[in-house]
Amino acid sequence: MSSLFPTYAKWEVEAEKGQGTYLFDQNGKQYIDFVQGIAVSNLGHCHPKVTEVVKSQLDTLWHSSNLFQIEKQEEVAKVLVENSVADCAFFCNSGAEANEAAIKLARKATxxxxxxxxxxxxxxxxxxxxxxxxxxxxxxxxxxxxxSFVYAPLNDIEALKELIDDDVAAIMVEVVQGEGGVRVMEQSYANELTQLTQQHQILLIIDEVQTGIGRTALAFAYQHFGLSPDIITLAKGLGNGFPVGAMLGKAHLKPYFQAGSHGSTFGGNPLAMTAAKAVLEEIFDEDFYNEIKEKANDLKASLQKELANFSIIKEVRGLGFLIGVECTKPIDKILRKTREKGLLVLPAGPNVIRLLPPLNVTYEQMNEAVHILADSIKEVYETSSVSL
Ligand SMILES: Cc1ncc(COP(=O)(O)O)c(C=O)c1O
Structure with a gap:
């Protein structure tokens, strides 16, 4: 009998060891891991450089407190602002905390x-x-x-306009809804969002917790759409598995988060900042973005090709290495089958299979994953022939 609150519908796999794209279970069975801790280990499990610097930091200093100067916080913040439209950073420990900070800042500033x-x-x-x-x-x-939270459907600008009044502090969006089914924002919607926020002096908050840190083949997903968020929130990929979150903001917001306004005991501690610094040094690179883009396009194309004849496939979509395969039927059995065959993929809602490979995955690994997925769909749902 487990002593845990059953807050997660756990899979049968016990994750024991990770190496790059691969995860190994308690019996030594090897899986191609296209979950990567849910878009966390963007450089693959136990990336040698990140592991090495964190090991060394373990012998130096784990934690001080935000009452002390922490040089690595300054360094990580500098890299994040140099690679975004933001000017300053606040560090915390998770995506929810980054968004919590964003919500508080937006209310206080406006x-x-x-x-x-x-x-x-x-x-x-x-x-x-x-x-x-x-x-x-x-x-x-x-x-x-x-x-005071109100909700509009994605890509429906008229519905958004109807919710705007004089009390609105901010509009907060993901440019690709990860958990919500891998749904991508339309460019025209992004353009109108910019106009609306400027016209009504509303802050734009972009939640990049899942899409950030190279996941979509740019540092941040908003950069694909020419958006200029006032606040950006990050976590997941920032530490490659070391828990760390961040909220980035433009300079005009700096006066509203002074000493005493907000804080976090652990946020941005030396261990987390060591991991984040190493991660950003590896990921924030034009050549790497191009490589990710080419591989992600290749993966999407081969999914489209290999799955085209299955009648249950509705659409293959996504941005960079955040890919969704929408099916017309529940996908639980497919995911169980892929696990049996050595591939880990995720649901994004009841009908969407989500693929989150590490950004440095190889073509061979992608190829193998596509074939396992196709075989699994074939075995679970006897197929007929409807093209995408
Ligand atoms: C877009 C987005 N925002 C926020 C969160 C919450 O992050 P955390 O679980 O680190 O609190 C998640 C987690 O899946 C997410 O995908």
């Missing part, structure tokens, strides 16, 4: 309380971020929620 988010969004499990999340199933049983 003196307004209403925040528009999107239906099917996911922003975290704390009270404010759960309330920000546009999914009723996440709210059930926890009411009353934090007030």
């Amino acid at each position: 003196g307004k309380h209403k925040i528009i988010t999107l239906q099917n969004s996911f922003h975290g499990r704390t009270f404010a971020t759960m309330s920000a999340t546009g999914q009723e199933k996440i709210h059930t049983g926890f009411g009353p929620l934090v007030s």
